[in-house]
Amino acid sequence: MKVVTTLAGLWDARRALPDPLGLVPTMGYLHEGHLSLVRRAREECASVAVSIFVNPTQFGPSEDLDAYPRDLDRDLGLLQKEGVDLVWTPTEEEMYPPDYQTWVTVEKVTRRLEGQHRPNHFRGVATVVAKLFNALQPQRAYFGQKDAQQAVVIQRMVRDLSYPVRVVVCPIVREPDGLAMSSRNTYLSPEQREAATVLYRALQAARAAFEAGERQAEALRREMQRVLNAEPLARTQYVSVADPETLEELEGPVERALLSMAVFVGKTRLIDSILLGSSGPHDGG
Numbered sequence: 001m002k003v004v005t006t007l008a009g010l011w012d013a014r015r016a017l018p019d020p021l022g023l024v025p026t027m028g029y030l031h032e033g034h035l036s037l038v039r040r041a042r043e044e045c046a047s048v049a050v051s052i053f054v055n056p057t058q059f060g061p062s063e064d065l066d067a068y069p070r071d072l073d074r075d076l077g078l079l080q081k082e083g084v085d086l087v088w089t090p091t092e093e094e095m096y097p098p099d100y101q102t103w104v105t106v107e108k109v110t111r112r113l114e115g116q117h118r119p120n121h122f123r124g125v126a127t128v129v130a131k132l133f134n135a136l137q138p139q140r141a142y143f144g145q146k147d148a149q150q151a152v153v154i155q156r157m158v159r160d161l162s163y164p165v166r167v168v169v170c171p172i173v174r175e176p177d178g179l180a181m182s183s184r185n186t187y188l189s190p191e192q193r194e195a196a197t198v199l200y201r202a203l204q205a206a207r208a209a210f211e212a213g214e215r216q217a218e219a220l221r222r223e224m225q226r227v228l229n230a231e232p233l234a235r236t237q238y239v240s241v242a243d244p245e246t247l248e249e250l251e252g253p254v255e256r257a258l259l260s261m262a263v264f265v266g267k268t269r270l271i272d273s274i275l276l277g278s279s280g281p282h283d284g285g
Contacts, residue, residue, distance in 0.1 A: 001080050017086060018046040022139070022142060023140070024041055024048070026075075029070060036144075038084060044168075051136070052088070106156050109153055110123075114149045126154070155167050179196050184270065195233035198227060199261060202227035205223050207276060216252065233265055236264075237269070238262050240260045258274075
């Protein structure tokens with residue numbers, strides 16, 4: 001496994017790798033969710049590259065950039081065991097040189113949900129992913145369904161900018177009690193960790209209502225909120241029943257929808273989602 005930091009070193013290493021190359025972009029502090037993406041890439045591609053970069057441009061001024069967990073040595077050990085060929089660990093200066101001015105902005109699908117509550121978040125995401133695609137020239141790129149809106153944004157960017165990259169969205173990997181795996185779960189105290197299962201329980205309650213015949217979007221939102229309200233350590237930022245492609249909020253009867261939410265447990269902001277009415281790429285259940 002080759003580990004490089006500079007862009008020049010990356011290009012040299014990339015030229016030696018056979019295609020197709022599968023890329024797994026990460027911010028490090030890897031868990032089983034990340035490793036499931038690496039394994040999928042390993043199955044489908046001749047070479048596998050992983051990027052580890054805590055991208056400052058997708059964090060807001062009051063968010064957890066400085067506190068975001070990091071353990072590069074541990075990450076590299078895990079990737080070595082998975083047979084990764086190349087790991088790129090660029091510095092912030094390498095990715096955003098002084099007087100950096102160029103940004104990628106995806107319009108409509110970034111305005112709601114996460115984008116409504118985290119201004120400029122998806123500008124940072126789209127820009128860094130575009131730079132990763134340009135630098136590594138992968139044929140496939142692997143993303144987790146937990147960041148459901150991010151997957152939609154990247155798919156839209158790839159279509160609109162004609163990137164020759166197939167975006168592969170992989171299912172959410174969950175703890176045995178249903179909590180979606182996330183690097184931010186490390187922030188939770190034991191009591192908060194137990195309370196955090198309320199996100200998946202709320203999604204499951206809405207799915208059960210849907211499977212029992214409930215089709216009204218507002219009723220599904222109410223069911224999720226009912227479960228969340230019963231957990232005293234949880235504070236809802238939003239619950240959503242949206243179109244899985246456009247992310248527009250749905251009203252009235254629905255046959256297919258992305259259910260998603262952002263919930264604070266203590267000071268930790270958690271997100272989760274499932275797809276109703278299809279077993280397509282956005283099904284996180």
